[in-house]
Amino acid sequence: MIRAIVRKGIFHHGDEFVGFMEGWRGVLEDLTLPLQLKTVAGILPRGGTILRTSRTNPAKKEHGLQQCIVNLDKHGVDALIAIGGDDTQSVSLKLYERGVKVVAVPKTIDNDLSGTDFCFGFDTAVSVATEAIDRVHTTAEAHNRVIVVEVMGRDAGWIALYSGVAGGADVILIPERPFDIAEVAESLKRRHDRGIYFSIVVVAEGAKLAKGSGVISETTKTDEFGHVRLGGIANVLAAEIERRTGFETRAVILGHILRGGTPTAFDRMLATRYGVGAIDLVHQGRFGQMVALKGTEITSVPIADAVAKTRCVTQELIDVALSLVDSSEQAVPSH
Ligand code: F6P
Numbered sequence: 001m002i003r004a005i006v007r008k009g010i011f012h013h014g015d016e017f018v019g020f021m022e023g024w025r026g027v028l029e030d031l032t033l034p035l036q037l038k039t040v041a042g043i044l045p046r047g048g049t050i051l052r053t054s055r056t057n058p059a060k061k062e063h064g065l066q067q068c069i070v071n072l073d074k075h076g077v078d079a080l081i082a083i084g085g086d087d088t089q090s091v092s093l094k095l096y097e098r099g100v101k102v103v104a105v106p107k108t109i110d111n112d113l114s115g116t117d118f119c120f121g122f123d124t125a126v127s128v129a130t131e132a133i134d135r136v137h138t139t140a141e142a143h144n145r146v147i148v149v150e151v152m153g154r155d156a157g158w159i160a161l162y163s164g165v166a167g168g169a170d171v172i173l174i175p176e177r178p179f180d181i182a183e184v185a186e187s188l189k190r191r192h193d194r195g196i197y198f199s200i201v202v203v204a205e206g207a208k209l210a211k212g213s214g215v216i217s218e219t220t221k222t223d224e225f226g227h228v229r230l231g232g233i234a235n236v237l238a239a240e241i242e243r244r245t246g247f248e249t250r251a252v253i254l255g256h257i258l259r260g261g262t263p264t265a266f267d268r269m270l271a272t273r274y275g276v277g278a279i280d281l282v283h284q285g286r287f288g289q290m291v292a293l294k295g296t297e298i299t300s301v302p303i304a305d306a307v308a309k310t311r312c313v314t315q316e317l318i319d320v321a322l323s324l325v326d327s328s329e330q331a332v333p334s335h
Helices: 002-013 024-029 064-074 086-097 122-143 158-166 181-193 233-245 255-259 265-283 315-323
Strands: 017-020 032-035 080-084 102-106 146-151 171-173 199-204 249-253 289-294 297-302
Touching: 002 017, 002 265, 017 024, 024 064, 064 086, 080 086, 080 265, 086 102, 102 265, 122 146, 122 158, 122 199, 122 249, 122 255, 122 265, 146 158, 146 233, 158 171, 158 199, 158 315, 171 181, 181 199, 181 233, 199 233, 233 249, 265 289, 265 297
Parallel strands: 080 102, 102 289, 146 199, 146 249, 171 199
Antiparallel strands: 017 032, 289 297
């Protein structure tokens, strides 16, 4: 993405670039990296970002947004391209409302920004999760075990649903469909009654109990955007499944493994198209917009719309998952 932005900007518009390090912290504290052709050479297969990142929220610091504007002015920034998910883009929107010329690019494995079909990073995370599910199948089957695989995704079940379907999971639990642990245990028992002595349960880190009081995580710590640090529901679920069914059950928490390694070809292509789309928006003077993929076309949507609400898994995808199993062994809670 950064490579595409810099190359199109320099080759076709004679632009100059400065990168701000560590997300909004760099804009707030004036941490910069000159971005030239040589800076972006060879980064296509690299995961993460050469600019690094952080969960800094300038809106939470005294005069933070104003300080960002001062630092942007100091570097003579004519346009700011902000790459990130809903937290990043919520700050983009605030700066845009204060007169900064911002263009946004949707990059999050959670795939939960509204107005776009796919966010950059999602496909890579799904590929890694699917491969992991394929691998744990071996142990589940060989040892007659239930294995609960936890994937990231915050409040959306995109990674869980995609990797769960692609990896042939028997139960998929997503935040959009609060679940009943008794039903999960019963459906696993019915599967065993049919003579299949192993099962794979994929659970999104943000999945919730139907009769619970919110997310199940190992910590209640929050970040600067007010989000609880998720992770750990698989451990709780595995213990409860074992207790209720008597089947030996293990938990595998994939966590940050999903955010590492080399991006898929799909993500590289998407990032390149988004990068080119972002620089085009800048030169068309269309600020306050986020590049987006709609069907097969690159388009744009107002940042305000993109961050207005979490984009949840669609009913059509849930129906696909449900179509693959006997209705007594529902892969995704249907209500
Ligand atoms: O938003 C992306 C994401 O990977 C979520 O899926 C996950 O809950 C969170 O970030 C983890 O954040 P951190 O690396 O700060 O713990």
